[in-house]
Amino acid sequence: MLFVSIRSCLCCGEGNPVAEVRAEMTANVWKVLVKAGDTVADGDTLVILESMKMEIPVIAEEDGTITEVKVAEGDTINEDDVIAVIG
Amino acid sequence: MLCLVLESLLVANRGEIARRIIATANQLGVRTIAVYSEADADLPFVREATEAVLIGPAAPAESYLKVDAVLAAAKATGAAAIHPGYGFLSENADFAQSVTEAGLIWVGPSPEAMRSMGDKIAARNRMQAAGVPVAPGTPDPVPDVAAALVAASEIGYPIMVKAAAGGGGIGMAAAYNDEELTSAFETARTRAERFFSSPSILLEKYVPSARHIEVQILGLADGTVVALGERDCSVQRRHQKVAEESPSPAVTPEIRAAILEAAVKAGQAVDYRNAGTVEMLFDTSTGDAWFLEMNTRLQVEHPVTEAVTGLDLVAEQLRIAAGEAPSFDPANPPSANGHAIELRVYAEDPKRFLPGPGAITEWVEPTGDGVRVDSGYESGNKVTPFYDPLLAKLIVHGDDRADAISKARSAVEGFTIVGPKNNLPFFAELLSNDEFVQGEYDTGLISRMRS
Numbered sequence: 001m002l003f004v005s006i007r008s009c010l011c012c013g014e015g016n017p018v019a020e021v022r023a024e025m026t027a028n029v030w031k032v033l034v035k036a037g038d039t040v041a042d043g044d045t046l047v048i049l050e051s052m053k054m055e056i057p058v059i060a061e062e063d064g065t066i067t068e069v070k071v072a073e074g075d076t077i078n079e080d081d082v083i084a085v086i087g
Numbered sequence: 088m089l090c091l092v093l094e095s096l097l098v099a100n101r102g103e104i105a106r107r108i109i110a111t112a113n114q115l116g117v118r119t120i121a122v123y124s125e126a127d128a129d130l131p132f133v134r135e136a137t138e139a140v141l142i143g144p145a146a147p148a149e150s151y152l153k154v155d156a157v158l159a160a161a162k163a164t165g166a167a168a169i170h171p172g173y174g175f176l177s178e179n180a181d182f183a184q185s186v187t188e189a190g191l192i193w194v195g196p197s198p199e200a201m202r203s204m205g206d207k208i209a210a211r212n213r214m215q216a217a218g219v220p221v222a223p224g225t226p227d228p229v230p231d232v233a234a235a236l237v238a239a240s241e242i243g244y245p246i247m248v249k250a251a252a253g254g255g256g257i258g259m260a261a262a263y264n265d266e267e268l269t270s271a272f273e274t275a276r277t278r279a280e281r282f283f284s285s286p287s288i289l290l291e292k293y294v295p296s297a298r299h300i301e302v303q304i305l306g307l308a309d310g311t312v313v314a315l316g317e318r319d320c321s322v323q324r325r326h327q328k329v330a331e332e333s334p335s336p337a338v339t340p341e342i343r344a345a346i347l348e349a350a351v352k353a354g355q356a357v358d359y360r361n362a363g364t365v366e367m368l369f370d371t372s373t374g375d376a377w378f379l380e381m382n383t384r385l386q387v388e389h390p391v392t393e394a395v396t397g398l399d400l401v402a403e404q405l406r407i408a409a410g411e412a413p414s415f416d417p418a419n420p421p422s423a424n425g426h427a428i429e430l431r432v433y434a435e436d437p438k439r440f441l442p443g444p445g446a447i448t449e450w451v452e453p454t455g456d457g458v459r460v461d462s463g464y465e466s467g468n469k470v471t472p473f474y475d476p477l478l479a480k481l482i483v484h485g486d487d488r489a490d491a492i493s494k495a496r497s498a499v500e501g502f503t504i505v506g507p508k509n510n511l512p513f514f515a516e517l518l519s520n521d522e523f524v525q526g527e528y529d530t531g532l533i534s535r536m537r538s
Contacts, residue, residue: 026444026472051472052434052442053255054325076472 018067019086021058027051029075034084038066046084047071058083092409093117093168093192097161098136100172101151102463103479104387105132108170111401113137120164122157124150126471130463138164145473151175154182158189168192168408170401174475177384178205178254194408196306196383200357204381207251208289214378217356219349222368222377224291235272236265238290245295248272250279251287254382256326258282261293294370296529298337299323299379301366302350303392305403306359308410313420314347315398318391322517324440324533329510330517331388332428333395336488336526337371346376353381361407362389362400371529387431387480390461394427394484396420426491427484430499430514432462433476434507437516438537443508444470453501457484457494460502470507478509488526492518 027049034046040060047069049056064086071083095118098105109119109132121136126145133139140160143150150156152175161169169186171177171194180201186193195201204210208228215221223242228251229235239246239262248271250258258278260271272288280286298321306312319335320328338346350365364386366379389400398421403413415421434443450466462479464470470478481498485491499514520536522528 025442027442028472052444052474052476053257054442054476056441 019060019062019064020082021046021060021084021086023049023058023077023079023081023083025049025051025056026076026078027056029071029073029077030055032069032071032073034066034069036066036068040064040066040086049077060086062086093405095120095137095165095167096194096405097122097157097164097166097169098132098172099151099157099169099176100174101127101132101474102130103132103461103477104172104385104463106130106135106463107461108172108401109136111399112170112405115402115405117405120160120166122151122160124473126469126473129468131465131468132463140164145471147175147473154179154185157182158185161186161189161191166191168194168405170194170404171384173382173384173387174255178382180205192408194404195361196357196359196363200359201383203357204383205252206287207249207253207380208287209251210380211289211378213356214353217352219353219356219378220376222292222294222379225289228287229272229290232269232272235268235288235290239265239268242290242292244268245293247291247293248275249289249291250275250283250285251289252283252285253279254283256323259326261295294368295531296370296372297321298335298369298371298529299328299366300335300338300346300369300376301364301386302347303386303389303400304350304354304359304363304365305400305407305413306354306361306363307413307417308360308407309412310358310360311417312351312354312359313413313417314350315392315396315420316423317343317346318386318388320388321528321530322523322532323530328388328431329433329533330428330430330514331391332426332488332491333391334423334426335369337369342369342374342376349376349378353378357381359383362386362404387477388429390459390480390482391427391429394457394459394482395423395425397424425484425486426488427482428491428495430481430495430517431477431510432479432481432502432504432514433510434470434478435476435510436508437510437513440510440513441508442472442476444472444476445507446470447504447506449503449505451501451503452479453481453498455494455498455501457491458482458498459484478504478507481514492524 030050067087097120121139142156180198262268322330483494
C-alpha cells in the first residue's frame with residue numbers, strides 16, 4: 001500500500017494547529033471516507049484518489065478532527081488542491 | 088487477399104497502441120477507423136486514422152469499455168474487422184463473441200480460447216493437464232482467509248496472492264507469513280471485486296529471485312502454433328513491467344528450447360489462433376520454468392520481438408485474421424538477430440513512480456540507427472488521469488546486448504519531454520545499474536534500486 005499526503009501547518013491566532021491535506025497530483029476522487037466532524041488518527045485513510053489506473057490513499061499524518069472535506073467522489077482535482085482540513 | 092477480406096479495420100483502443108496498429112493497417116492499404124473519448128480528441132491516433140468516431144466521455148466505462156458504443160461505431164463506418172489492442176476490451180471474450188456475431192472479423196483468438204485462459208485458476212489446471220509445468224498453487228478458488236492459511240501451509244511461504252480474473256499486477260501481493268497473507272488476501276479480494284467483478288482468488292508459490300520470461304506465439308490460420316522467441320520482462324515496479332528485452336540474458340539454448348516447446352504446447356492445448364503470449368516464471372536458482380498465465384492479445388512489449396525477428400506482428404495478426412498464411416515459413420520461424428530493449432516511458436515521477444499527468448509543452452523523440460519510438464502523444468497534448476501512464480515506448484535494436492544498451496543510453500538522453508512527470512531519469516539510472524548491465528537481475532531489481 002502506498003501512502004501519499006502533503007500537510008502544511010498553519011497557525012491560527014489562537015495557536016490551534018490546522019493541517020491542510022493537499023493533492024500531490026491531478027487525480028479523480030474515487031472514495032471519500034471521512035466527513036466534517038469525524039475524529040481521525042495518524043495513519044487513517046481520508047480519501048482514495050485514482051490516477052492513471054492507480055489507487056492513491058490520502059492519509060492523515062496526525063490526530064485531530066476533520067473540520068472540512070473539500071472534495072466529493074467523482075471530482076477531478078489538480079496538484080496542490082486542498083482535499084481536507086484537520087483541526 | 089487482405090484487401091478484399093479485411094478492407095477496413097476499427098481499432099478499439101487509444102494512445103500508442105492505436106497509433107501503432109493504424110500505422111501498419113494504413114501501410115497495407117486497409118481503411119482505418121479510430122474510436123476516441125472526449126479526453127483524447129487531440130491525440131495523434133485520431134488524426135492518423137482514415138476516419139475517427141467519438142464514442143463517449145473520458146471515463147473508460149463510458150467510452151473505450153462500452154461495447155455498444157464500439158459496435159455502433161463499427162456499424163456506422165462499415166468496418167470489416169476490429170483490433171482490440173491490449174487492455175480495455177482486448178481480453179473480454181463476450182465482446183469478441185459480439186464482434187463475430189455482428190458479422191465482423193475479430194483480430195484475436197476465439198472467445199473459447201480467451202475464456203479458457205481468462206481465469207488464471209482454470210488456465211493453470213488446463214496447462215497442467217496439457218503437460219505444461221505450473222508452480223505449486225491452489226487448484227480451486229480460495230474462499231476465505233482460513234482456507235488461504237491452510238493452503239499456504241501446504242505450499243510453503245513465500246506465497247503470491249492473485250485475483251483469478253486479474254491482470255496488470257492489480258490485486259497481486261506477496262506474503263511471507265500468516266499475518267501478511269491475511270492482509271494480502273483481503274486486499275486482493277476487494278480489488279478483484281472492484282476491478283474485475285470477480286472475487287475469485289488463487290495462491291501460488293512466490294519466487295523472489297525469479298525472472299519473468301514470456302514467449303511470443305502465433306496461432307496460424309491453419310492451426311499451426313509457432314513460437315517467436317522469448318522476452319525478458321523482469322524489470323518491474325508494482326508487479327508491472329517497465330523494461331523488456333530479447334533475447335533474455337538468463338536463458339541458455341537448452342532452457343530456450345524447453346520454454347518455447349512449453350509455450351507451443353500451451354497454445355495447442357486451447358487451439359489458439361492469432362498473437363498470444365505465454366508468461367513463465369523462471370527460477371534462476373533452480374532452473375525451473377513455470378507457466379504463469381497466457382495473454383490472449385498483442386502485448387505492450389511486442390516491438391522487442393519485432394526488432395529481433397524483423398517481423399511486423401500486427402501485419403501477421405491481420406493476415407491470420409483474414410485466413411492467410413504468415414509472411415514467413417512456419418516450419419522455420421525467424422530466430423533472434425541481435426538484441427533489442429524496450430523502455431516504457433511512463434508519466435510518473437522517476438523516484439517513487441507516482442502518476443504525474445499534465446500538459447506536454449515540449450516533446451522531442453530520439454532518432455538514429457536501431458532506434459524506434461512508439462508514442463501516443465506529441466507536443467501540445469494533455470496527459471489526463473483517466474488512462475494508464477504509458478506515454479511512449481522506446482525500442483532499440485543493437486548487434487548485441489552491449490550495443491543495445493549503448494544505443495538505449497543515447498536514445499534516453501535524446502528524448503525530451505517537458506510537462507508531465509516522466510521516468511526517463513529512471514532509465515538513465517537503470518542503464519548504468521551493474522545488475523542490469525551484467526544481465527544478472529530479477530524481478531526484485533527496482534526494489535533494490537530504491538531501498
